[in-house]
Amino acid sequence: MNDLTPTPEERTAKLKGLGASRKRVEDARFTQGKGNYVDDIKMPGMLHGDFVRSPYAHARVKSINADAARALPGVIAVLTAADLAPLNLHWMPTLAGDKQMVLADGKVLFQGQEVAFVVATDRYVCADAIELVEVDYEELPVVTDPFKALEPGAPVLREDLAGQTSGAHGARRHHNHIFLWETGDEAATNQAIGDAEVVAEEMIYYHRVHPCPLETCGCVASMDKVNGKLSLFGTFQAPHVVRTVASLLSGIEEHNIRVVSPDIGGGFGNKVGVYPGYVCSIVASIVTGKPVKWIEDRMDNLMATAFARDYWMKGRISATKDGKITGLHCHVTADHGAFDACADPTKFPAGFFHICTGSYDIPVAYVGVDGVYTNKAPGGVAYRCSFRVTEAAYFVERMIEVLAIELGMDAAELRSRNFIRKDQFPYHSALGWEYDSGDYHTAWDKALKAVDYAGLRKEQAERVGAFKRGETRKLLGIGLTHFTEIVGAGPVKNCDILGMGMFDSCEIRIHPTGSAIARLGTISQGQGHATTFAQILATEIGLSADSITIEEGDTDTAPYGLGTYGSRSTPVAGAAAALVGRKIRAKAQMIAAWLLEVHDGDVEWDIDRFVVKGAPERFKTMKEIAYAAYHNAIPGIEPGLEAVSYYDPPNMTYPFGAYICVMEIDVDTGTHEVRQFYALDDCGTRINPMIIEGQVHGGLTEALAIAMGQEIAYDEIGNCKNSTLMDFFLPTAVETPHYTTDHTETPSPHHPIGAKGVGESPNVGGVPAFSNAVHDAFRAFGLRQAHMPHDHWRIWKIANQLGLHG
């Protein structure tokens, strides 16, 4: 040892492991325009495919005449349901146990539905040919309201299900009914609410929105008829599942299918499902023997690929006079559109909505969800949230506010009185979840203090006085939220998608010179997996993160995994990475002991090396051990240093957070300004604080969009009213406020490194925080509930209905 010997701190820092704000390795190529997204892929002889789409929301397709289109120079093929039927590919299974038309089979059920697939030499010829396809439609009555869809005389949407009185999730009680899913104890809940001193009842609507990643969905399918291999490149958040589905649908053996997710330009749930474009591109490539590219335009994306939310949540919450909650009842009417194509674990048709007791110790609760068909696009994906968790968080955080009004109590105090206490974890909720860890009171008190909550309330009261005296036309809203998420699906015993257990995986090879490549079953959509997974591994195996390459998304090389959504990358694949590192270390320990000529038990791990216990000057670094693994003949130990780990999580993880939004609202114009937004997140162990902060900023901005303006709305004949970025609100840098982030750190007790996942928290907590701020501004004037989105016109309308315009 001398002055040049690195200290333990220096050795740790060199690893750039857990906790380091490591700069992203992805950025070099992205900042130079050298990302590789699906539309960047070019192949020799590649053709373009695109859809003829339905202008009607509900119509019978009487005939399709594609002769003129086929005659256009450059057009190779026009596929219709009649062409796909002999292959049994005119319908496909959905992730929710329903089936969906690939191309219109006799009728169309939503505007923008895929009717025919045109294949041509380039995208311009394709567009010309689409105009030449003549489709004869007979319009049918349209239903876009899920309550009207369940009326006795409502139009029959799904004729293919005629006479089927049960579906994938139990009994169907009406021709447009999909399922009723229930959990909790309804009788006991009704009893508690019936006996209660105070009851608040409200209908909370979480409107239909769309994930709208900047890159739309698309793929390139390439069938190589010489070797019988199908390659499929595309915007897939779950490439391995896509391979399995493609094999089951096409009959091509799975080893002959290679699915690759290249760089993905944002997904947010939009890229989880399997879309008709993928199926048609594969068929077209098989038919033509050439690669076929299909890329959605923005209208296609907003009109036809998976929407999110559209939940009508009828709630009743009860409490004692001093604000102790005694029961929660919720019935949801869930508008699933024309096909049930929700992306949920199979056994959970309403996702994890039953996390809707939130952060509160509620003794008894009940949830019932009715799924309904309407003439709207299919979907129901988790837009930057775990399955239906944002709906649940919005529901309970609104119900708490309404209860606070009913009780005449401060909403922060009401929350504090009902939080699950730190000593109650692991906490078993009334709806069946086991919350792993939490410290809600600490987070909440920290948040209230950070914003000077008492001072804000004082200012608000003064503002109301000034408003009433005619001295100002602006109101102040304080939007509170304390959310608890449930992410990291999930335990194979109850979580699967199309029968595939929701484990995930990591495989690592250590190279002789002490660098490594690791591959995982997930896929990054911009979260920086190549950066953060290397950090997890660096801490586990003592090689610098800079020496570890991370690869995902190629099913020929990566181990099987269920993909990236529901904040599952870190909780599941991140755990697999930690465990694979421990397998490497176990073998490295034996090699080190042999090299140091001691027993295995006589060496111990120290940051980046094994040292002989009690003799720290005798050590072998992981780099030296890696070389030895390939160089030395060690008795009883196989050469090489690699491992694979498949991780089946024992439980979900439960990140939580406290968000406070301070908003100025102009009563006369309905405009708002977010004066302050404070976001405290507890995602357990923090891997890369820089990336966490970036995730929180992004998720909050998506929440801002949803709460304050974004919607997919339909008129009464089923026209989608928000199918371009002119009508679909995405905030610019001007509308987006400045955010202040903060954290507490309560590790998950069951996760190998204690991490819980964070990417979706800000959307889950952000939406109620923004919405509650709007409601809170008008609380003094009698507002209880106003549906989102709170755009300027709707805020103006609230003020108008409350008589504030004089």
Next chain:
Amino acid sequence: MGKKMQIALTVNGEAHELLAEPRELLIYVLRERLNLTGPHAGCETSHCGACTIEMNGKSVKSCTVFAAQANGATITTIEGLGSPDNLSVLQQSFREHHGLQCGYCTPGMITRAHRLLQENPDPTEEEVRFGISGNLCRCTGYQNIVKSILAAAATINGAKEAAE
């Protein structure tokens, strides 16, 4: 379809001559003919700015410009702003301040920021926010993009002062 037109473009310092249909959009000429896949198509209605390039000294959304309209133009794309061995100050600053996530808006965003700093070398935060409001980002919430651009401006201005 119409008769093809002869078009001359100077892109990132290189002269190109090509034939294009009158309706062919500049974004596809750049991406598919010249293999410059940095600019991306995100909306095809001028809203998102992922296709932003610089044309004759102005920020332009190449998804709503016909290639024919660009005849004779001098164009710079993200590929012309720096090289692997010599990243521009903005490119470095975006990495340093985590100004990007999925990377899809990034080429357009940096190309726009580059022009913005030519137009206004020492912008305020408000001016940066307004100046990039034609470029949408779904991942970052803009906070770190704004930080990256302000930091780049400070670096460029600091270097200028040192040189004077």
